[in-house]
Amino acid sequence: MRTIIVGSRQSALALTQTGQVIDDLQRLCAEHGFPFTFEVKKIVTKGDRILDVTLSKVGGKGLFVKEIEQAMLEREIDMAVHSMKDMPSELPEGLINGAVPRRADPRDCLISRGGLKLADLPSGARVGTSSLRRSSQLAALRPDLVIEPVRGNIDSRLRKLESGEYDAIVLAAAGLARMGWQDRVTAYLTPGECLPAVGQGALGIECRVEDDELRRLLSLYNDEETALTVAAERRFLGVLNGGCQVPIGAFATLESSGEDSGAEASRSITLTGMVGTPGGAVILKESCTGTDPVQVGEETARRLIAKGAEKILAELRG
Ligand SMILES: NCc1[nH]cc(CCC(=O)O)c1CC(=O)O
Numbered sequence: 293m294r295t296i297i298v299g300s301r302q303s304a305l306a307l308t309q310t311g312q313v314i315d316d317l318q319r320l321c322a323e324h325g326f327p328f329t330f331e332v333k334k335i336v337t338k339g340d341r342i343l344d345v346t347l348s349k350v351g352g353k354g355l356f357v358k359e360i361e362q363a364m365l366e367r368e369i370d371m372a373v374h375s376m377k378d379m380p381s382e383l384p385e386g387l388i389n390g391a392v393p394r395r396a397d398p399r400d401c402l403i404s405r406g407g408l409k410l411a412d413l414p415s416g417a418r419v420g421t422s423s424l425r426r427s428s429q430l431a432a433l434r435p436d437l438v439i440e441p442v443r444g445n446i447d448s449r450l451r452k453l454e455s456g457e458y459d460a461i462v463l464a465a466a467g468l469a470r471m472g473w474q475d476r477v478t479a480y481l482t483p484g485e486c487l488p489a490v491g492q493g494a495l496g497i498e499c500r501v502e503d504d505e506l507r508r509l510l511s512l513y514n515d516e517e518t519a520l521t522v523a524a525e526r527r528f529l530g531v532l533n534g535g536c537q538v539p540i541g542a543f544a545t546l547e548s549s550g551e552d553s554g555a556e557a558s559r560s561i562t563l564t565g566m567v568g569t570p571g572g573a574v575i576l577k578e579s580c581t582g583t584d585p586v587q588v589g590e591e592t593a594r595r596l597i598a599k600g601a602e603k604i605l606a607e608l609r610g
Contacts, residue, residue, distance in 0.1 A: 298332050302334045306373075316513065318330065326505070337358065339356035364499070364500060375491075390497050401468065432573075464488070466492065490525040517548075545562050559583060565592040
């Protein structure tokens with residue numbers, strides 16, 4: 293028997309999704325005869341320590357993963373479950389994304405007091421979100437709303453809504469669903485209304501490159517469709533040199549046809565990407581279809597750059 297130590301942030305969401313992944317992996321171990329047990333080790337990250345500051349002002353990529361990666365390289369832990377959208381595009385040498393499990397709901401959703409949908413919120417209603425991507429697209433849909441920053445874990449954001457600090461907040465549907473709180477959702481925002489963050493709803497399972505036996509288990513847990521679509525989205529973000537602090541969204545879908553649905557010739561990835569100004573005055577969108585996720589990501593980014601995306605992003609990086 294080998295005990296796999298799984299590092300996790302201590303937020304309710306991180307611990308819940310880590311526990312759900314461990315349940316899945318235990319099932320796979322039983323089915324395929326892997327001699328593993330799992331144990332969770334909690335790790336406090338920089339992103340957890342600075343909850344009082346708007347994340348876009350803190351800057352720096354990978355705020356939630358650095359300490360976890362350090363612990364993995366030092367063999368204090370063996371693997372970690374990350375929200376894909378918090379995962380930097382480049383992993384440190386010696387670590388690898390061993391599996392991208394099947395994606396959950398990629399959409400954003402509105403949670404409002406009184407159950408008012410986006411179109412029914414009164415003019416001047418206060419909507420909490422610290423994501424420039426969400427505020428840009430919300431302001432474009434409803435320029436009359438007052439969008440205010442909100443930080444904290446999803447449980448504390450929901451409390452701030454209840455206490456009356458906000459009339460509504462916007463959260464990722466996947467996080468709420470993993471917590472079992474989907475009944476709190478007032479309305480789901482379609483990708484047409486609010487393009488999700490790159491990788492939203494997906495997880496990444498990080499481990500050491502050399503950990504062959506763990507990687508064999510993780511390869512059974514990988515979902516090809518999610519891995520391909522998220523790869524296209526992440527390539528798109530990489531070309532635009534994004535990160536979560538810029539108003540960039542992207543969502544890719546996969547269509548497979550024919551019996552041999554795994555073959556490259558019979559699959560097509562469609563990616564829609566957006567770059568907006570923080571106030572929502574300009575929202576640029578482009579779509580692209582192809583078989584190679586890298587090409588689709590790069591081509592969509594190239595088309596947005598041709599439309600002026602680089603200028604918007606350069607001003608923000610200031
Ligand atoms: N930015 C924080 C974050 N990182 C991952 C999720 C949960 C959703 C997911 O796994 O994509 C959330 C909360 C949110 O954005 O509402």
